[in-house]
Amino acid sequence: MxxxxxxxxxxxxxxxxxxxxxxxxxxxxxxDANKPPSALLNKNIPNFSTVNLFDENKKLFKKDIEDKVTLINFFASWCIPCKQEHPLLEDLQKKFPNLIIVGFNHKDSKKDAIKFLEENGNPYTFIGIDDGSIGLEFGVFGLPETFMTDKNGKIIFKHIGPLDKKTIKTNILPYLNL
Amino acid sequence: MKILISLIIILLSLSLFAEKSNHQTFIELTKNLRCMTCQNQSIHESDAEFSLVIKKIVKDKLKQGESKEDIEDFLVQRYGEYILFEPMFNYKNLFLWVSPFFILILSGFILFINLKRNR
The missing domain is CATH 1.20.5 (Single alpha-helices involved in coiled-coils or other helix-helix interfaces)
Incomplete structure (x- = not known):
């Protein structure tokens, strides 16, 4: 008591x-209040279908990537930080030629996007046009944004803002057992 | 003829009422949504591109007859709970919602015991 x-x-x-x-x-x-955790982390890749920036007859669907480790990068020619991270994506593509890098050209003009890629190089396996609807499904709110998906079609990593060497080393390279 | 005119008036009033109610829900909803690209501004207050997109989505969905909760769920599924200013009542936020009441009740209980002891 x-x-x-x-x-x-x-x-x-x-x-x-x-x-x-x-x-x-x-x-x-x-x-970091400016980098809220993604609602899609550990969830399935959202449904999408897109046409290729260079050839509108080529299309990409969710089913095409859901069984492969894929890096998904939302970019635009008008996005300055996208230009900053671009060489790192090129490095990744050179070091890991088997890695699928899907670029979604977000709310951009086709002409400007092609010019951007001609000037800065093209590290993407496939570039899909995104009028904003794909970005909405992925919860994208600022460019660039990068997602990593695994062989089970789940989103395992998301990065808001330009990629840097440290982020790639810590969060992307460990998944690249290609 | 009279019946027809009355019917038209009733239908017009109903559509005006629905529009007004949709507009109120729109304001209510957008005030509770965070502009993810702004500094502590609601979607309602902001004219940033992100806010304009979300405003359009909310407007379209309200027109399609979706409820406030449906629209909030749609946005939370994509942007996470961070997009809501008022946290949802779920198990993750249980501590946040319940703790003030728990502390209040506990404090009252301790105060009651101490007062009883002092008498």
């Missing part, structure tokens, strides 16, 4: 420490 009384007396302090601990753990965690 005496123990219970003491416990009740110290309960507010215990609760305060507990709540403070939760607050501190949130503050110290590696969270």
């Amino acid at each position: 005496a123990f219970l009384k003491k416990f009740v007396l110290f309960l507010p302090i215990i609760i305060t420490i507990f709540l403070f601990g939760i607050l501190v753990s949130y503050l110290l965690s590696d969270r």
Whole structure:
């Protein structure tokens, strides 16, 4: 009974420490308000169908990539950070020629997109035109955005903003057991 | 003829009422949606491209007769709960929703015990 009384007396302090601990753990965690976690992480690739930027007779569907490790990159010619990450995608393509890199040219003009690729190189296995509807299905809200999918058709990684060497080394290379 | 005119008036009023109610839901909904590309602005307040796209989606879906909850679910499935200013009531947020009431009840209980002891 005496123990219970003491416990009740110290309960507010215990609760305060507990709540403070939760607050501190949130503050110290590696969270960035500008980079919210993707709602699609560990979920299936959303349904999509797209036509090739260079040849409208060539099409790509979800079923074409859902059994392959694929890097999906949303880009546009008007997006400056896309230009920044482009050489890294080219490096990846050179080092891993078997890796499928799907580029979605997001809300761009065909002419500008082709010019962008002529000037900066084309690391993509397939470039699909996205009028915004594919981006919506992938929850894209800013360019560039990159997704990694596994052989089970699940999204295993998402990166908002331009890729950098550290992100590629830590989050993309470990999945490339091609 | 009179019946026809009355019917037209009723139909017009009904469509105006539906439009007004849709507009209210639109405002309510967009005020609770976060503009993901802005600094702490709602979709309602923002004119950023992302907000304009979401506004169009919400408008179209309301026109198609979808409910507020359906539209919120559609957006949360794609952009995550982060797009909502008011967190959803689910098991992940249970602590967030329940803890204030829990602390209030517990504090009341401790206060009651202490007051009783002091008497």
